[in-house]
Amino acid sequence: MTVEMQCEATQVAEVVVPQEELVAANKVEVNEKVKKDEEEESKPNTIEKSSSYREESNFLSDLKENEKKALNELKSIVEEAILGNTLFKKEETNKSPEEEGKNEENRDTVEGKEEEKEGDLDVVEVDREISIWGVPLLPSKGDEKTNVVLLKFLRARDYKVNESFEMLKKTLQWRKDFNIQSILEEDLGSDLAPAAYMSGVDNQGHPICYNIFGVLDDEEIYNKTFGTEEKRNQFLRWRVQLMEKGIQQLDFKAGGVSSLLQINDLKNSPGPSKKEVRVATKQAVDLLQDNYPEFVAKNIFINVPFWYYAVHSLLSPFLTQRTKSKFVFVRPAKVTETLLKYIPIHEIPIQYGGLKRENEFEFSVSDCEALEILLKAGSTETIEIPAVDVESTFIWDVTIVGGEVSYKEEFVPEDETSYTIIIQKDKKVSSTIHNTFKNTEAGKVVLTIKNSSSKKKKAFYRHKINKSAI
Secondary structure (H helix, E strand, O other): OOOOOEEOOOOEEEEEOOHHHHHHHHHHHHHHHHHHHHHHOOOOOOOOOOOOOOOOOOOHHHOOHHHHHHHHHHHHHHHHHHHOOOOOOOOOOOOOHHHHHHHHHHHHHHOOOOOOOOOOOOEEEEEOOEEEOOEEOOHHHOOHHHHHHHHHHHHHOOOOHHHHHHHHHHHHHHHHHOOHHHHHHOOOOOOOOOOEEEEEEOOOOOEEEEEEHHHHHOHHHHHHHHOOHHHHHHHHHHHHHHHHHHHOOOOOOOOOOOOEEEEEEOOOOOOOOOHHHHHHHHHHHHHHHHHOOOOEEEEEEEOOOHHHHHHHHHHHHHOOHHHHOOEEEOOHHHHHHHHOOOOOHHHOEHHHOOOEOOOOOOOOOOOOOOEEEEEOOOOEEEEEEEEOOOOOEEEEEEEEEOOOEEEEEEEEEOOOOOOOEEEEEEEEEOOOEEEEEEOOOOEEEEEEEEOOOOOOEEEEEEEEEEOOOO
16 A cells, blocks of 8 residues: 555664754755745646646645745744654554563662763664655655645645644644554455545636535444444445545645545445434534545535525534635535536536446447537427448437437438437436447438526537447
8 A cells, every 4th residue: 555654664863962062953954945945946737727726836836925834934933843753653562561570670789880871872763764655754865745735734734834833743643543554455355335436627727525424324334334333433444445445546736636636425324213324414514524634625415405504504603714715515406507507517527417327348548538518498499410331330429418408319411311200209308328330331420409497507418320240
């Protein structure tokens, strides 16, 4: 597993210098490195961003002065803690009474001897390879990704340096205690796979995590997942594993992608009677909030029932503006329209009005993108897919956003004496259509979309032709 808090290839160095001098020397090194980072930093071409939401910049040159100061202070503290071996709690070993007795004897023997002179040399084991999520934490290594990770903790604690450092320490300790190092290799079963999964990326390149709460209302899955304390703990471990899988897709670069987009589908979510679900879900949320700061670029709740708005309005006064700015709540009728603000149509699953199907094999990465047609009020639009080769297979997808339209499919032969073939009679549609057709003569497939309403709508389509191998 590469996502971890660990000593990736722990290097132990014996430092035969006074510890105070060691820390002081590295403080100077960190400060020089910070200046160098700011002077030499250049902005690469960034990912094209949607105007719908923007994350805070991780470029040093874009930070406010107080934010730069906080980052530099935190880097110095982290450097000192790593070199002084104070990032983790000291492991205490339970000693037997005999061992304790020997220790007392040793202390008695030492008494009366000359006290150690001030400035005596200490031998300190220093692990310079401590990392988190594959990013080195020692600032003097000069990795730009270190800044991005530390900024996450600072932003989560409103740039309060000491609180940010304590959060980092607790996260590192939790990852050690929770044995994150091995979590990606663990087989935690597939029963919960439909309940949460990673699929695709949004307009800005953020990996998308879907949480489908309705799955947890299934009685069989409910009993398998929450029936005992052991199963509930495994649920937490499974959810953390999914988070770590998503983080593996991040690059932690200043102009890159360092967070996820989260879609929460509340349709048919468990009711008040499923207490264990609420408790386990809250534990998972708390655990992710405490140990994965600033990893969610946007939290979109779809198919939101009316009662959820009431609950949210009660909690809203207790949420920070920063937290509230990341929440989006969507009623069922607006799901596709809202998701399109953040996700391209070919990455939106078909159940949400997009074109993405499970185990897609007809459209590849190179030809999966769709074209858009604006359907003005009272207008009729046609899509033509021509093919001169006989025995070709036409494949197409169409989805409608904004409401119901009239839709039909025909094959119009090139030979005017031939008859037009009706593939699909005129019918009302408001969701995704997928179809294929094999021609026996040259011609074209014509898709006709009629918007009879007074409201404009959108259609998205893609198509391809597979020619006969004969």
